Amino acid sequence: MIGGRVGVMGSAPFGQRVADLGRRSGGTFRERLSRVRGNAALALQTGVAAGIAWLIANDLLHHQTPFFAPIAAVITLAVSVGQRLRRAFELVIGVALGIAVGDALILLIGTGPWQIGLSVGLAVAAAIFLGGGSSLVVQASSSAVLVATLTPPTEGIYLGRFWDALIGGAVGLAVMALLLPINPLTVVTRAAGPALDVLAYGLRDAAAALSAGEPDRAAEVLDRLRAAETDLSTMDEAIKAGRENATLAPVRWRARAPLAQYLDSAQYVAHALRNSRVLVRRIITMLNDGEPVPNTLVAGVTALGEAVELLRTELELGVEPEAARGRALSAASAAGLAYAEGVGFSGSVVVAQLRSTATDLVRASGVAHEESIRQVRRAFGRHAPDL
Incomplete structure (x- = not known):
């Protein structure tokens, strides 16, 4: 098996393999660098919020x-994108539960292994009893661990830790809303682009494959x-986060109307x-x-791709997508x-799906x-009976 694998790898010239590896590594590096640039504002927000909270x-x-305090600020900003208000509340309640259970027990x-285990178990049970989500459960359990291991109580319950969590959550929200508010339209536009592009280019390439009679090209x-579901999920999450940013940050209130267009469009793009x-x-x-391929069918699929391109442009401009x-x-x-x-038969299905997509x-x-x-x-x- 090993020899066979080496043989397959060695079938291409060494220089070509090195060049291919370089292209793959470069592409990966560029993608990672692009993600870093896209999230630079979030990194700046979390760093500033942690420092101010401390x-x-x-x-x-x-x-x-x-x-x-800095932990709460970071979690409020970094973990809770799209649901910061709810998660900030769960964070504070979770920390309070963990502190209360940990301090009391x-x-x-x-202190000791079984005492830590009991504290964490009871904190989790209390969080579940209160109907909290995963954020509340995690914060309650981790807070109980920190109380039991790093700063066990010696003279009674110390309420300052609860106030630290509250301070951190409030600072995180304030940094997001007032000090360094991310432009929600920029975030949404950047996230929606790949989903709309893959649909637009896919339809155009499908039209080209249909025109040339190339089923293998259409299969590609x-x-x-099929791989674009991830892009749709990213777009949906970005729209939710963008709406939250536009709601909380006064300087971004003007973005609410364009964001509403994205929100209304997202499910139909899907x-x-x-x-x-x-x-x-x-x-x-x-x-x-x-089967026969009328030129008008090719034109219809091409027009769908052009409609998606126009939709992306008009959404970015914040205008009504009349051209699309x-x-x-x-x-x-x-x-x-x-x-x-x-x-x-299959052509009639293509016609029906073209109409549905339109x-x-x-x-x-x-x-x-x-x-x-x-x-x-x-x-x-205008040209045919109803399907």
Whole structure:
């Protein structure tokens, strides 16, 4: 087995293998560097918040070893993107539970392995009893551990640790909202770009594969569209975080309307992506079966890709996506022409999916459900009966 593997690896020239490795390593490095640049503001926020939280708790209030303050600030900013208010509340309650249980038990039964285990178990049980999420449970248990190991009580329960957690959470929120508010539109635009690009380019490449009669090329497109679910999840999380930033930060309130457009569009972009996967699967079958390919069908798929590109541009500009809507309706019209000219069984499915995807994109442009169906039906029905 080892010799066989070496043989396969050695089939390519050594220089080519080194060049391929360099390209892969460079690509990975560039991707990582891009992620660092994209999250530089978050890194700055967490660093500033941790320092301010320590300054307030240690230097101004003179609390004894107030490590809970910077920890709370960092967790509020770094862990809770998109749900900072709820997570900040859970953080404080979790720390309070952990401190209360840890302090009380250590005072009564002392320190040791089984005492730590009992403190953590009871803190977790209390957090679950209160109906808390994973953040509350984790904070309650970790706080109990810290109390029992690093700073066990010697003269009664020390409430300063609870106030440290509260200070840290408040500082984290204040830094996010007032001192260094991230531009939510920048975050959302950066996150939405890959999802919209993969859909736009996928549809254009699918149209090219359909025109050239290349099912293998269409299969590659399908693989890319299947892998785009991660991009959709990233976009959805960014939109939620962006809305929170726009709500909490007064200087970002003007971004709420453009963010609402992204939010309204996101679910229909997801629908369009999934309908496009079905469309491309049927293109592959259509080509493998040798069914007729009207030029108007190619034009319809191309128009869908152009509609997605226009949607991305108009969302970034914060304007109503009228151009994207018009291009999606053009795609539906081309589908109607193709259906009237005559297609096979798989071709009729491609037409139906093209029409469904066009409806998704019209919805993503801000048109209500019933109105979007009416507009697409009218565009399609100019040339063909209803499907």
